Amino acid sequence: MRTRRLLPQPRRLALAALLAAVGFAVALPARADAIRCRPMWDFSIEVDGSYPKEALFYQSDSRGKYFIDIPACKSGLLLDLFAKKIVAVPRTLVSRVDGGLQVNDGASTGATAYAYSLDGGIIQFQAEDKKVRVVPALQRPPLTGQVSFDDLLADRAEYREGMKLYRPDADAVAVIGKFAKPIEIEAFFATWCPHCKEYMPKFLRVMQDAKNPRIKLTLVGVPKGFSETPGPWKEHNVTGIPTIIVMIDGKEINRMGAGPGPGPEMELAETLKALR
């Protein structure tokens, strides 16, 4: 059976070219306005007074633009520092790529926008029916007292992500992992302390990788002004943080973490080697 030609050959070619051009013209601005975002762990998102684990702050490759992802909100939120506003971005325009996000904000013209205010380093605004604050991680209310390994990681993304990035020395970790005697470690740290934010994820990664069941690790968060506040840090004469107290047979054999030095696995491995 012969098919009917609706248009002669040259016209069909011209129409195809026209459609391609229109398609390209439509696609081009969207592509140009697509920004890549990667998580920024230095900031936490507070929503109505709590810190949902899934709420994340992203830095974009476009200067002055940051993306705020709050799963409880219908839309994503694009913070534009130059426009001084936060624009709601439909979730259909947000896609996951390479551990980050791609946000197409080209279509956000005319979208809902929210005003924000600054309080020092904190950004605060009202989006949908939620009160949102972007808070530097160290300014969050501190964790104080004894805290479990899992609870600490669940609560503090900066520790969790810092652990993923650290690559401890495998030989030193093996020494710690194979140490035969029971070890008690008491780690005094503060979630408000920048040095702890650098050191503790490394130390926690070492503890995780060593997988030594004979290590009993106790994590103690200390409050601000701890030198004048009663607590276990006073009993152990902790004067600086982080302080990692290593004990064997109930006897203190070393304190780590208070000053600059090698990675925590190196220092701990050296201490344990000396005891052999």
Next chain:
Amino acid sequence: MGEAAGELARPPAARRVLAVASRLGRVGLGVVFLAAGLLKAFDPAEFAHQMSGYGLVGPGIAAVAAPLLIAFETTLGAALLVGFSTRATSAVAAGLLVAFIGLEAWGLAKGRTESCGCFGAYVQRTPGQVIAEDLLFVVLAALSFRGTRPRPRDPSSPPLRPSRAAVSVIAVAALSLAFALASPSLPIDALVTGLSVGRSLSGLGIEGKVPAEGRHLVALLDLADPGAPAVAERLNALAGRAGAPAILVLTPSSEEEKAAFLWSAVPAFEIRTVDRTVLKRLYRRLPRFFVVDGGRVVSILDGAPPGPEDLISLGAS
């Protein structure tokens, strides 16, 4: 009388040993005070910062007191070295050391762990080490004091004229004060700080903070400084220029200051926080700029932020 009799009863050998020990104590203590004063004079602003860190005086008073205390320590050191009024200077030195010990002990009790700044910004010790060291210096002061007896003045001798030692001490006092006041403006950063061309990132203590690959302009910047937004504006302009190296700011500022700066200055460059004790070895005054290529410092640009042409020409070299 009893003491004089004891001195007479002491065998000559013991007296000689005491005299030598006393002289060594005096000279040793003189060198310590002179070194402490001169090292602090290289960076009086840092000494003022450390003084105010104890919380006993505010930054304004510390800024005025720092050059005066530096000049005082240097003069005391010089006076001990030249043997000017040895008993008085030894007593003053001992008093000063006891005051320092008290201050350190108080700081320690308050949970202070920072270095005291006794020998400037570039010698770091814990408060415990400082107390032990100062106790040793008190022993030197006691030796210096003990070995010198006041000589009764002969009434028939001619009236006192300023000795060469006194003139030297006055000259040292004037010069050290002038140096402490002028030092921040003197081009001695290369001598005083650890930042120099050819040094590696690990040598500077900033490995992991600056990428070892490629060329980077590194700016050391206090984000809370009122001049920081203007510096950021210039760096932003620079970041947009073709051929300019990647820009990275290292700051001793707090996370809160960094956040406030991010929202207000909208930087087109990355900012990384570095512990102040690490960063302080690289500068006397902020901002300071340097270029790192392949993990080594290839150029240092002191003063205002470099212009695009400077950097692009550096990139081409």
